[in-house]
Amino acid sequence: MTLTEENYLKALHRLSQSEEPITVKRIAMQLGIKMPTVTSMVRNLAAKKLIRYEKYKAIEMTEKGRRQALLILRKHRLTELFLKDVMGLGWEEVHDIAEQIEHIQSDRFFNRIDEMLGHPKFDPHGEPIPDANGKLPFFKAFPLSGCEAGKKYKLTGVLDHDGGFLTYLNTLGLTLGSSIEVIEVHGFDRSMEVLLNGKTRTVFSFIVCQHLLVI
Amino acid sequence: MTLTEENYLKALHRLSQSEEPITVKRIAMQLGIKMPTVTSMVRNLAAKKLIRYEKYKAIEMTEKGRRQALLILRKHRLTELFLKDVMGLGWEEVHDIAEQIEHIQSDRFFNRIDEMLGHPKFDPHGEPIPDANGKLPFFKAFPLSGCEAGKKYKLTGVLDHDGGFLTYLNTLGLTLGSSIEVIEVHGFDRSMEVLLNGKTRTVFSFIVCQHLLVI
DNA sequence: TTAAAAAGTTAGATTAATCTAACAAATTTA
DNA sequence: TAAATTTGTTAGATTAATCTAACTTTTTAA
Ligand SMILES: [Mn+2]
Ligand SMILES: [Mn+2]
Ligand SMILES: [Mn+2]
Ligand SMILES: [Mn+2]
Secondary structure, three states: OOHHHHHHHHHHHHHHOOOOOEOHHHHHHHHOOOHHHHHHHHHHHHHOOOEEOOOOOOEEEOHHHHHHHHHHHHHHHHHHHHHHHOOOOOOOOHHHHHHHHOOOOOHHHHHHHHHHOOOOOEOOOOOEOOOOOOOOOOOOOEEHHHOOOOOEEEEEEEOOOOHHHHHHHHHOOOOOOOEEEEEEEOOOOOOEEEEEOOOEEEEEOHHHHHOEEEO | OOHHHHHHHHHHHHHHOOOOOEOHHHHHHHHOOOHHHHHHHHHHHHHOOOEEOOOOOOEEEOHHHHHHHHHHHHHHHHHHHHHHHOOOOOOOOHHHHHHHHOOOOOHHHHHHHHHHOOOOOEOOOOOEOOOOOOOOOOOOOEEHHHOOOOOEEEEEEEOOOOHHHHHHHHHOOOOOOOEEEEEEEOOOOOOEEEEEOOOEEEEEOHHHHHOEEEO
16 A cells, blocks of 8 residues: 555545545545545545445445554554653654654554553544554543533543644643533633633633543 | 655665765666666756766765765664664664654654664664764774684674574674684685684675674 | 536646666777 | 677656546535
């Protein structure tokens, strides 16, 4: 598999997590490329039995395609945790490096990382790490955006790996495990008044709330 | 620079280390590709001022090209040492992984590796690691192939990074720092009778001797 | 239920990196 | 020095990944 094909599989897997059907349009948007480019690549991926594709129909991943995608995600997430816990980088800077290292072809390399980390189940952003067979550990968490006022939650994950967003969380002293108490929910823009770690009071926009996973 | 261009620069640099002029033929052999492919790439590299090239003439690297090559070698060699000393891989398995990781674009990543290793000067094969400006540390060592019978040397480097060769050295208990005493040199095939670490006696072919650096 | 908009496909071009076949220059050898 | 060999270049094709422009199908909305 080429690096480009691997990136398509990752994008496909990500899109398959939402309710919406996987369409050429959505893939193009996800990857920041044009639709005709996607059309030709999905034909290629279909020929390799990684997806099911028929003109004008919604696209589906095959078991084979999903497995491949999860093995790449495994490499990505193991790398992120290694960069943070072994190499001492921040959770806001590991994603971009992992985007490159996830394409390294070496079982030895990633198995050593896995061993050194003690076969971890979650990455620095709270995302589950598939095992060597592409199986995901069970986990439950929901976006803060669906939460009620007056209740207290624990941050267990973030859905935006972008440096800007995570650096913003850093300035608020938010890390995985931090407590978030919802003081009030504003109906007009769905923003939330929150109390962080029992001390910092601030306002989260709806977008921010959608990107914070809590239990 | 593309991954391919980076690999050409490394090949060019390696060829520039020998006496022979750099020719299209030698580049093609080094990279295992055909001459016309090389011709078109050297035009490209010349356009980018990384080499000087005129039809039918010997090829030379520019200062810019050499600097780039050394920065890639720096990443390669830092990676090899990191894989061995931090991740516990053997010196016979680090080269192939480093061939991939050397193309990762992230100063942060390689500077952390450099820091964690304490700004090392040599890689697991005894090769000097260029500094962040592309400057090489001074070092002197010569191939065992030029050595005399009756003298005792110390292994300081190997010129073949291939797994097969290094695994062979492992079976002999040879590592950097091992002693090699030359018992006898056979004129007809230039092979050598040697005593390793004061205990193992064996014969090295001329090829093997050429690949062992000693002082 | 038709017209407009959105989504998708096809055709054809481009770029990087490679190849083979044919030709040309340089070097070696007789 | 002339012929043979080696080395190098040119021309043209191929593959992967991308694009724009034009056309088609599907969906939405009047
Ligand atoms: Mn990530
Ligand atoms: Mn992550
Ligand atoms: Mn190496
Ligand atoms: Mn080395």
